[in-house]
Amino acid sequence: MKKLILILAATLVSAATISAQTVAEATECYNQAAQYLDGGDYANAVSYFKQALATAEKCETGADEVIANCKSTIAKVQFEIAKSYLRDKNFDNAIAQYAVAKADAQLYGDDEVVANVDEVLPKAYLQKALALQGSKDFAGSIEAAKKVLELEPDNGTAALVLGKSCLSAGKTADAEAAFKLAKANGKEKDADKQLSTLYLKKAQAALKAGKLDEVIKQATLSNECVENANAYKLCASASQKLGKTQDMIAYYEKYLAISPNAKDAAGVNYTIAVTYQQAGNKAEAVKYYQKVVGDPTYGAQAQQQISALGN
Numbered sequence: 248m249k250k251l252i253l254i255l256a257a258t259l260v261s262a263a264t265i266s267a268q269t270v271a272e273a274t275e276c277y278n279q280a281a282q283y284l285d286g287g288d289y290a291n292a293v294s295y296f297k298q299a300l301a302t303a304e305k306c307e308t309g310a311d312e313v314i315a316n317c318k319s320t321i322a323k324v325q326f327e328i329a330k331s332y333l334r335d336k337n338f339d340n341a342i343a344q345y346a347v348a349k350a351d352a353q354l355y356g357d358d359e360v361v362a363n364v365d366e367v368l369p370k371a372y373l374q375k376a377l378a379l380q381g382s383k384d385f386a387g388s389i390e391a392a393k394k395v396l397e398l399e400p401d402n403g404t405a406a407l408v409l410g411k412s413c414l415s416a417g418k419t420a421d422a423e424a425a426f427k428l429a430k431a432n433g434k435e436k437d438a439d440k441q442l443s444t445l446y447l448k449k450a451q452a453a454l455k456a457g458k459l460d461e462v463i464k465q466a467t468l469s470n471e472c473v474e475n476a477n478a479y480k481l482c483a484s485a486s487q488k489l490g491k492t493q494d495m496i497a498y499y500e501k502y503l504a505i506s507p508n509a510k511d512a513a514g515v516n517y518t519i520a521v522t523y524q525q526a527g528n529k530a531e532a533v534k535y536y537q538k539v540v541g542d543p544t545y546g547a548q549a550q551q552q553i554s555a556l557g558n
Contacts, residue, residue, distance in 0.1 A: 272302050273300075273303035274313060276296075277303075280295030280299055280320075289328045293321060293328070296321050318356065321355060322355055325348035326345070326352075326363060329348055329364075333367075333374070336374070338374065346364075349361055349364040369395045369399045369405070372391050372392075372405075373391070373404065376389075376391035376405065376408050376409075380411065380415075388409075389412045393409065401432045403438075406438075407425070407429040407437055410424075410426040410428075410441060411441065426441045426445070439472040439473050440473055442472040443469045446468040446469035446472065449465040450462045450464075450481045451481065454481060454484065463481075463486065479502040479505065480498070480499075480502045482498040483498035483499045492526065496519055496523070513539045514545065516538040516539050519531075519535045529556050532552070536556075537553065540553070
C-alpha cells in the first residue's frame with residue numbers, strides 16, 4: 248500500500264510540473280501575439296493567439312486569464328484583417344475574412360464582432376457591386392448586388408445598382424423589377440428617372456416594330472415616372488398613325504409646352520395647324536399657322552393658308 252501511494256504522489260508532482268510548463272508556454276505565445284498585434288502584423292497575431300489558446304486550454308489551472316483574453320481578442324483581430332482587405336478594395340478576400348471573423352466570434356462568444364460583421368458585410372458586397380459595375384463586369388455586379396439584397400432586402404441603393412447593371416446586361420425585365428424595388432425603399436427619385444428612360448426605350452422599340460398601342464402605353468408609363476417631351480412626341484406620332492387626330496394634337500401640345508424651343512417646334516405647330524384646318528376648325532388652324540409665319544421653312548405656306556382662311 249505504501250508503494251502505491253508513492254507512485255501516485257510521483258504522478259501528481261509530474262502532472263503539476265507539466266501544467267506549470269504549459270501555462271508558461273501559453274503565456275509566452277500570448278505575449279508574442281500581443282507584440283505582433285502592436286506591430287500591426289495581424290496574421291501572425293491571430294496565429295499566436297490561437298496557439299496560446301490551444302495551449303492554455305490544456306492547463307488544469309492557472310491559464311484562465313490567457314484563455315479569456317485570447318477568446319476576446321481573436322475575432323476582433325480577424326475583423327481588422329477583413330477591414331484592411333476592404334480598404335485595399337480586395338473585395339473577395341475581405342468578404343471571406345469577414346466570414347472567418349464571424350465564425351470565430353460565434354465560437355468564442357464575441358457578440359460585438361458578430362454584430363459588426365452583420366452590419367458591414369452588406370456594405371462590402373455593395374462596394375464590390377459598384378466597383379464591378381464601373382469596370383463593366385455587369386454579371387459580377389449583379390451577383391454582388393443580389394448578395395446585398397439577400398442580407399438587406401430593403402436596401403434601395405443595392406436595388407438601384409442591380410437595376411442599372413441588369414439594364415446594361417440587357418436584362419430589361421429584371422432591371423424594371425429592381426428599379427421598382429429601389430423606388431419602394433427610399434430611392435424614388437433615382438428609380439423614377441431610370442424607369443422613365445427604360446419605358447421610353449420600350450416605346451421607341453415599339454414604334455419601330457409598328458406596335459402603336461404599345462408605344463402609347465410605354466410612353467405614358469415613362470411620363471408617369473418623369474414627365475418628358477420625347478414621351479409625348481412618341482405618343483403623338485403613334486396617335487397620328489392610328490388616325491386619332493385629337494389625341495395627336497393633345498400630345499403635341501404637351502410636347503411643345505415642355506419643349507417650346509425644340510428644333511422641330513415649327514414643324515409640329517404647322518402639323519397641328521393643318522390638322523385643325525382639315526377638321527374645319529379655322530380659328531385654331533389660324534392660331535397655329537401664325538406661330539410659324541416667321542419660320543424660313545413653313546412661313547410662306549403658313550401665311551398663304553392664313554390668307555386662304557380669310558384672316
